[in-house]
Amino acid sequence: xxxxxxxxxxxxxxxxxxxxxxxxxxxxxxxxxxxxxxxxxxxxxxxxxxxxxxxxxxxxxxxxxxxxxxxxxxxxxxxxxxxxxxxxxxxxxxxxxxxxxxxxxxxxxxxxxxxxxxxxxxxxxxxxxxxxxxxxxxxxxxxxxxxxxxxxxxxxxxxxxxxxxxxxxxxxxxxxxxxxxxxxxxxxxxxxxxxxxxxxxxxxxxxxxxxxxxxxxxxxxxxxxxxxxxxxxxxxxxxxxxxxxxxxxxxxxxxxxxxxxxxxxxxxxxxxxxxxxxxxxxxxxxxxxxxxxxxxxxxxxxxxxxxxxxxxxxxxxxxxxxxxxxxxxxxxxxxxxxxxxxxxxxxxxxxxxxxxxxxxxxxxxxxxxxxxxxxxxxxxxxxxxxxxxxxxxxxxxxxxxxxxxxxxxxxxxxxxxxxxxxxxxxxxxxxxxxxxxxxxxxxxxxxxxxxxxxxxxxxxxxxxxxxxxxxxxxxxxxxxxxxxxx
Ligand SMILES: [Zn+2]
Numbered sequence: 001x002x003x004x005x006x007x008x009x010x011x012x013x014x015x016x017x018x019x020x021x022x023x024x025x026x027x028x029x030x031x032x033x034x035x036x037x038x039x040x041x042x043x044x045x046x047x048x049x050x051x052x053x054x055x056x057x058x059x060x061x062x063x064x065x066x067x068x069x070x071x072x073x074x075x076x077x078x079x080x081x082x083x084x085x086x087x088x089x090x091x092x093x094x095x096x097x098x099x100x101x102x103x104x105x106x107x108x109x110x111x112x113x114x115x116x117x118x119x120x121x122x123x124x125x126x127x128x129x130x131x132x133x134x135x136x137x138x139x140x141x142x143x144x145x146x147x148x149x150x151x152x153x154x155x156x157x158x159x160x161x162x163x164x165x166x167x168x169x170x171x172x173x174x175x176x177x178x179x180x181x182x183x184x185x186x187x188x189x190x191x192x193x194x195x196x197x198x199x200x201x202x203x204x205x206x207x208x209x210x211x212x213x214x215x216x217x218x219x220x221x222x223x224x225x226x227x228x229x230x231x232x233x234x235x236x237x238x239x240x241x242x243x244x245x246x247x248x249x250x251x252x253x254x255x256x257x258x259x260x261x262x263x264x265x266x267x268x269x270x271x272x273x274x275x276x277x278x279x280x281x282x283x284x285x286x287x288x289x290x291x292x293x294x295x296x297x298x299x300x301x302x303x304x305x306x307x308x309x310x311x312x313x314x315x316x317x318x319x320x321x322x323x324x325x326x327x328x329x330x331x332x333x334x335x336x337x338x339x340x341x342x343x344x345x346x347x348x349x350x351x352x353x354x355x356x357x358x359x360x361x362x363x364x365x366x367x368x369x370x371x372x373x374x375x376x377x378x379x380x381x382x383x384x385x386x387x388x389x390x391x392x393x394x395x396x397x398x399x400x401x402x403x404x405x406x407x408x409x410x411x412x413x414x415x416x417x418x419x420x421x422x423x424x425x426x427x428x429x430x431x432x433x434x435x436x437x438x439x440x441x442x443x444x445x446x447x448x449x450x451x452x453x454x455x456x457x458x459x460x461x462x463x464x465x466x467x468x469x470x471x472x473x474x475x476x477x478x479x480x481x482x483x484x485x486x
Contacts, residue, residue: 051068057386101429104389186225235261260297314341317346345361
């Protein structure tokens with residue numbers, strides 16, 4: 001479409017919002033000094049998504065009834081009442097909105113996607129026992145590029161099906177992860193894992209930083225949906241110099257870092273014994289927060305450490321299922337939010353969850369805080385929905401691009417069906433999204449304006465092929481484990 005038509009649509013959007021909210025002036029509307037074009041000039045836009053409700057997650061938490069979103073070139077052009085938008089523009093494709101809630105796609109701020117292939121391989125164990133005696137040895141034995149390709153595809157299938165549109169991943173063979181994300185249409189920050197031990201794709205910390213650097217060089221600027229970043233594992237698998245070297249490499253490319261931080265009592269004790277400080281104080285002391293940081297877990301911050309997270313704009317990713325399953329503890333999410341920390345939500349890997357269901361993370365995050373504080377008012381539905389959308393986007397550094405449905409943002413959104421018996425009756429859509437919804441309720445998924453799932457039909461991943469490949473690979477793992485145990 002022409003620039004002229006686009007200018008018209010932006011004007012239309014602003015006037016449409018004014019019509020919905022007569023009390024509010026549309027910001028910037030009077031500043032638009034562009035000529036109005038004929039609405040039918042220059043044909044059709046790419047996509048219109050309709051919904052009985054549009055939960056925008058904008059700053060005012062606007063919910064539009066009988067709404068529509070107009071999308072072209074991957075960007076939201078207009079959002080407003082369905083009758084106004086459909087009367088003024090035509091689209092190549094329209095997603096029907098009957099019994100559908102439209103909302104931003106979910107942001108999974110911490111995952112190890114390929115670990116779907118280790119789903120259920122070792123349960124009911126403490127973190128260090130689980131890592132050292134099961135996960136790390138299994139990874140050395142089984143994880144190769146093929147494992148990562150199949151496991152990541154399986155994860156992307158599950159995440160798209162459940163309405164996740166963006167994820168932050170940390171695993172081995174990051175090029176393979178990037179290729180899968182590229183082809184399935186999701187958005188991701190993909191961390192090259194840095195760890196000071198023999199891993200499936202590197203021999204040491206130095207080697208993994210070198211390989212991560214090459215990965216970032218290959219992928220930076222290649223695909224706007226794929227952001228290559230560094231993922232130093234933790235402060236108990238890397239020393240201060242190695243962590244600083246990783247940060248220096250990240251700064252060279254201007255990319256953020258994702259890392260596990262203050263996850264368990266073991267880590268905090270290790271940090272005190274080794275560095276003479278608790279974890280977050282240690283990271284602050286070595287200048288680690290000089291660049292953007294996405295910190296997974298943060299279960300055990302001290303009172304003195306929370307202001308550091310605020311000042312350094314650290315994005316904290318809360319993973320309630322993983323924290324509960326490994327008994328890492330209960331993160332003081334309410335205190336961190338009150339202090340101004342940017343907090344998002346994540347699933348962690350499927351080996352410690354054991355699924356990638358962000359609806360479950362929302363529900364558990366809310367319920368866990370309520371029972372921990374013996375206060376049902378903490379972490380209400382809207383707050384936790386924000387952590388999974390706009391708050392999560394801000395925590396991972398994409399708050400200006402995704403996370404809410406607003407004109408100019410990328411069209412990363414989902415349609416949730418609310419006709420199932422467990423949604424009836426519907427008094428409050430936000431309440432239902434958090435306290436009722438399951439991943440199976442997601443009907444359609446759009447990322448960057450591309451429809452990845454339409455009325456539960458996967459369009460970018462061959463479900464049967466992925467399921468068959470995953471089952472076959474898992475059979476290999478199972479027979480090797482049985483042999484070892486005999
Ligand atoms: Zn993790």
